Amino acid sequence: MTRMDADAAVATESAVECIGPRALLLEVREVPLGGVRAMSVHRALPQRELPLVGAWCFLDRFGPQETRMRVEPHPHIGLQTVTWPYLGDVRHRDSVGSDVVVQRGALNLMTSGAGISHSEYSVGDDAAPLDALQLWVALPESRRHGAPAFEQHAVLPEFELVAVDGAPGAATVVLGELGGVRSPATVYTPIIGAELRIAAGSTVRVPLDPAWEHALVAVQGEASAESVTLDTAHLLYLGTRRKGVEITSPTGATLFLLGGEPFEDDVVMWWNFVGRTHEEIVDAREAWESGSERFGRVVDHGDERIPAPPMPAVRLTRRRRRL
Numbered sequence: 001m002t003r004m005d006a007d008a009a010v011a012t013e014s015a016v017e018c019i020g021p022r023a024l025l026l027e028v029r030e031v032p033l034g035g036v037r038a039m040s041v042h043r044a045l046p047q048r049e050l051p052l053v054g055a056w057c058f059l060d061r062f063g064p065q066e067t068r069m070r071v072e073p074h075p076h077i078g079l080q081t082v083t084w085p086y087l088g089d090v091r092h093r094d095s096v097g098s099d100v101v102v103q104r105g106a107l108n109l110m111t112s113g114a115g116i117s118h119s120e121y122s123v124g125d126d127a128a129p130l131d132a133l134q135l136w137v138a139l140p141e142s143r144r145h146g147a148p149a150f151e152q153h154a155v156l157p158e159f160e161l162v163a164v165d166g167a168p169g170a171a172t173v174v175l176g177e178l179g180g181v182r183s184p185a186t187v188y189t190p191i192i193g194a195e196l197r198i199a200a201g202s203t204v205r206v207p208l209d210p211a212w213e214h215a216l217v218a219v220q221g222e223a224s225a226e227s228v229t230l231d232t233a234h235l236l237y238l239g240t241r242r243k244g245v246e247i248t249s250p251t252g253a254t255l256f257l258l259g260g261e262p263f264e265d266d267v268v269m270w271w272n273f274v275g276r277t278h279e280e281i282v283d284a285r286e287a288w289e290s291g292s293e294r295f296g297r298v299v300d301h302g303d304e305r306i307p308a309p310p311m312p313a314v315r316l317t318r319r320r321r322r323l
Contacts (some may be wrong), residue, residue, distance in 0.1 A: 018213050018239065018240055018262045018321065019239075019240065019241075020239055020240060020241050021238065021239045021240065021241050021242050022237055022238060022239030022323075023225075023226040023227070023228050023236065023237075023238065023239075024236070024237040024239075024323065025228060025234045025235070025236055025237075026044075026047050026049070026050060026234060026235045026236075026237055027233065027234055028042045028043060028044045028061075028217075028232070028233050028234055028235060029042070029043050030042055030043075031043050031060075039062060039065070039067050039069065040065070041060040041061060041062045041134075042060065042061045042232070042233075043058075043059070043060050044059040044060075044061070044217050044235040045057060045058050045059040045135075045235070046058060046269065046319060047235070048322070049321065049322040049323045050237060050321055050322075050323060051266075051267070051269070051319035051320070051321060052138065052263050052267070052319075052321070053213055053214070053215045053237070053258055053259060053260070054189070054190070054191050054192075054212060054213055054214075054258070054259050054260020054261055054262065054263060055137045055138045055139075055140070055188075055189040055191050055260050055261075055263050056135060056136070056137060056138075056191070056193070056215075056258045056259075056260065057079070057136050057137070057138045057263075057267060057269060057274060058079075058134075058135060058136035058269075059133065059134075059135045059136075059217065059235075059258070060133070060134045060135075061131070061132070061133055061134075061217075061219075061232075062130065062131070062132055062134060063086070063087065063088075063129075063130045063131030063132060064086075064087060064129065064130070064131040065129075065130060065131070066127050066128060066129050066130070067122070067127055067128075067130055068122055068125070068126065068127045068128070069090065069120060069121060069122035069130060070121055070122075071119055071120040071121070071306075072119055072301075072304045072305055072306050073095075073117045073118065073119045073297075073298040073301050073304065073305045073306065074117060074118070074119070074272055074305065074306040075115060075116070075117045075272055075273075075284070075287075075288045075295045075308075076110075076112035076115070076116055076117070076118075076272045076273070077112050077113075077114060077115050077116075077144075077272075077273045077274065077275065077280075077284045078112060078138065078139050078144045078267075078273060078274035078275050078280075079112050079136045079137060079138055079139055079144075079274040080109060080110065080111045080112070080136065080137040080139065080187075080188075081108070081109070081110045081112075081118075081134065081135070081136055082107065082108070082109055082133075082134070082135040082136070082137060082174070082175060082193060083102055083107070083108040083109075083132060083133070083134055083135075084107060084132060084133040084134075084135070084174055084193075084195070084256070085102050085103060085104050085106070085131070085132040085133075086104060086131040086132055086133075086219065087104065087129050087130060087131040087132075088122060088123075088128055088129050088130035088131065088132070089101050089102065089103050089122070089123040090102045090120055090121065090122055090123065090130070090132070091120070091121045091122075091123055092108055092110075092118060092119075092120055093118060093119050093121075093298050093299045093300060093301065094110060094116060094117065094118035094119075094148075094150055094298055094299070095116055095117045095118065095148065095295060095296025095297055095298050095299070096116065096148050096149065096150050096296070097299055098110075098118075098150040098152075098299070099299050099300065100152050101123060102132075102152075105154070105156075106152060106153065106154045107152065107153045107156060107174055107175070107183075107185055108150075108152055109150070109151050109152070109153070109175070109185050109186065110148075110149075110150045111139070111143075111148060111149040111150070111186070112139070112148055113139070113143065113144065113145065113146040113147050113148045113149070114144070114145050114146065114147070114148075114294065115148065115284070115287070115294040115295045115296075116148035116295060116296065117288075117295040117296060117297070117298050117305075118298060119298050119301060133219075133256060135193065135258070136274065137175070137187070137189070137191065138263060138267050138274050139188055139274070140188055140189055140263075140264055140265075141264065141265070142188065143188040144274075148296075149186070151185065151186060153183070153184055153185055156172050156173060156174060156183055156184070156185075157172070157173050157181045157182070157183060157184075158170055158171060158172050158173070158181075159171055159173070159178075159179055159181045161196065161198075161204040161205065161206055162204060162205050163202055163203070163204055164203040164204060164205055164246055165201075165202060165203040165248075166199060166201045166202030166203060167199040167201075167202045168199075168202075168204065169196060169197055169198045169199065169202065169204035169206075169247075170196075170197045171194050171195065171196050171197075171206070171257075172194060172195040172197075173192075173193075173194050174193045174194055174195060175187060175191060175192070175193035175194075176190070176191035176192040176193060176194075176260065177190075177192060178192045178194045178206075178207065178257070179206075179207040189260060189261060189263065189264075190209075190212065190260050190261040191259070191260035191261070192209075192212070192214075192257060192258065192259045192260060193256070193257070193258050194256070194257045195219075195254065195255075195256055195257075196247065196254070196255045196256070196257055197252075197253070197254050198221075198223060198247055198248075198249040198252065198253050198254075198255070199249070199252055200249060200250065200251050200252035201249075201250060202248070202249060203246055203247065203248040203249075204246070204247055205244050205245070205246050205247075206244055206245050206246075206247060206257065207243070207244050208238075208242045208243060208244050208245060208259070209259075210240065210241045210242055210243050211240065211261065212240065212259050212260050212261050212262075213237075213238070213239055213240045213259055213260070213262055214238040214239075214240075214242065214245070214257060214258070214259030215235050215236060215237045215238060215257075215258055215259065216230060216235070216236045216238065216245075216247075216255050216256070216257055216258075217230075217232075217234075217235050217236075217255065217256050217258075218230040218231050218232050218234075218253065218254075218255050219232070219253075219254040219255060219256055220253060220254045221249055221251050221252050221253030221254060222249060222250055222251045222253060223247055223248065223249040223253035223255060224247070224248050224249075225238075225245050225246065225247045225248070226238070226245065230247075230253075230255065237323075238259075240262070266318035266319060266320050267318060267319060268280070268281060268316050268317065268318050268319070269319060270312075270316055271285070271308060271309060273285070276318070278315050278316040278317070281311075281316055282311065285308045285311065288308050289307065289308055
């Protein structure tokens with residue numbers, strides 16, 4: 001998904017090192033996207049104080065709502081897009097020739113490398129129910145200048161979450177590795193993205209790698225972790241040095257766990273681009289606006305495209321954690 005709300009520069013400050021367990025609730029903000037889509041999303045990442053969790057640098061939830069999605073071709077650099085749907089079908093087309101429909105239970109993973117473009121349309125001509133998570137993973141130096149790629153995984157591994165009280169839970173490993181179970185999707189940093197499902201009246205324990213940082217977002221139902229109530233209006237940041245976390249749900253709940261090894265570098269994020277310097281972002285914007293072959297052409301599209309917003313009047317700087 002493209003961003004209609006490109007951020008301005010972030011002030012340069014000394015980064016705070018990620019050390020130790022936390023239980024911090026960070027507010028999710030509503031972002032109206034407007035335009036022909038007339039959509040709004042709820043954005044959990046980036047946070048001003050917390051730009052990344054592991055390599056995860058962006059998390060939007062577009063829904064639940066009834067809408068007609070029409071996201072015209074737009075570019076990306078330096079990241080992977082992770083689309084995890086809950087309701088509705090979305091057609092994905094890109095400049096490496098992919099033309100697929102994303103449905104519940106299937107993972108769409110697009111790796112931009114140095115440059116890719118894609119479009120996203122809801123299936124059908126009328127407004128329809130739609131709900132999904134759209135996440136971005138920052139690519140490390142070893143991969144961010146490489147070729148673009150796309151993969152879809154309709155079957156993902158699951159395992160049982162140990163019950164502390166009540167019935168066991170279940171985890172779907174969407175990306176990376178959790179509890180010794182690994183997703184078949186391609187990753188370039190130590191990472192985890194997993195859907196967690198907890199039965200009503202149960203408490204389960206989710207295994208975590210203590211060297212990684214983690215966070216939780218609620219998707220549906222009531223739940224709590226570390227004596228903190230989880231809801232869809234907040235992200236719960238868990239920090240590092242945790243071997244596991246216990247989650248309780250009185251009603252039954254679905255959550256999404258994200259985490260990984262603290263990322264190798266601070267990043268510059270602007271519009272749909274993840275880089276390291278202001279100059280990289282300017283070059284990518286100019287390439288898109290000039291119709292450069294860097295981003296290719298999205299299959300079955302003509303000249304329609306989303307233009308890049310103007311660059312801010314100040315220099316873009318790297319996002320650094322403040323907590």
